[in-house]
Amino acid sequence: MTTKIERTRENLRATAVRLFAQFGYEATSVALIASTAGVSEMTFFRHFPSKESVLIDDPFDPEIGEAIARQPDMLPPFVRAVRGIRAVWSRLPDGAEEDLRTRLRIVASTPALHSALGKNSTATEAVIAEALSSGLISDRTSRVVAGAVLGALNAALLDWSMAEDESLSSAILGALDILEANHG
């Protein structure tokens, strides 16, 4: 059974996304989201650390790290990172795709949120860099490769969100292929 806390959170999330889509992200205050959802403003912040986090949350960090760490050590770091991400992102839970597209469209159309995407990436970037690190390459190389791969992934996600009838996996795979080309 869904707990109350889960229900309240989902209620807030759905309400927020609906209002964002209708009035725009910046024009939608947290106070409005809360009152529309029938809770107080404080309750919103008990369930989400920030207004941004309703749209931007990426629970895949641990999986990505493991998937990258699983790639053979002798492959170039670029290839390891790309294949790890590909392994995680090419199979999303059903229904998550439309939801992700809705959220990313709001992000893409709100300049103030572009940076938020990057903020989220910071943690992921660290995870990737860590997973890449080995005796064979420098920390600098790990971090630069992680930054490049994440930058490419984010660009592809935003671009995909604006496309009409493309599957997420084909967009991701296509973008990662661009990176991997001539590296493997």
Added chain:
Amino acid sequence: MTTKIERTRENLRATAVRLFAQFGYEATSVALIASTAGVSEMTFFRHFPSKESVLIDDPFDPEIGEAIARQPDMLPPFVRAVRGIRAVWSRLPDGAEEDLRTRLRIVASTPALHSALGKNSTATEAVIAEALSSGLISDRTSRVVAGAVLGALNAALLDWSMAEDESLSSAILGALDILEANHG
């Protein structure tokens, strides 16, 4: 002769950076910066659009675009982007290097600012993507490559800021080489 507006701006900038280094970015309010600099809070925002912008400003966008556009069309987009950025970033005005390092160190040590780095990149990313676009590659490819290159550049800059005795150009060139490797 330096105009008054330039003097006030530089005064605010120097004061802010000094306070950031001393007390930390988040612990330093704009009100404190302004009063320490001997002006009102409003004046601060007349000279800087945001608190972040004191540390993060990248006036190179037009140059980067031109430098990339100058690269031969038949080169792979990765190589064009990397060489364009290399051309611009490998020659910085004297003294700018120490200043940049100071600012980036504050950014690197302040999680809240990591996203700001990405925000700044959004504009640069668009410039790079535009400069890359040609009849030979898709818009998607341009954007993905731009994202990758910018992600790598930002990672390298942050990493460099924490290093002790490394020149900026060698860090940049090294990072770009990682990207260009096997692409040219």
Added chain:
DNA sequence: GGATTTATGTTAGTGACTAACATTTCGTCA
């Protein structure tokens, strides 16, 4: 030196977010 810009100040406000404390709602067990 007076008039006109130009830079700055003041005041008041919005919106995201936090802290401290009060209150309700809920599951649990007698």
Added chain:
DNA sequence: TGACGAAATGTTAGTCACTAACATAAATCC
């Protein structure tokens, strides 16, 4: 079923970044 302890929510008051409107001071031009 009803009291009890805990979890979820509410209230209030505050901080800080940032904006708008209007007022004043200071630099520049004639």
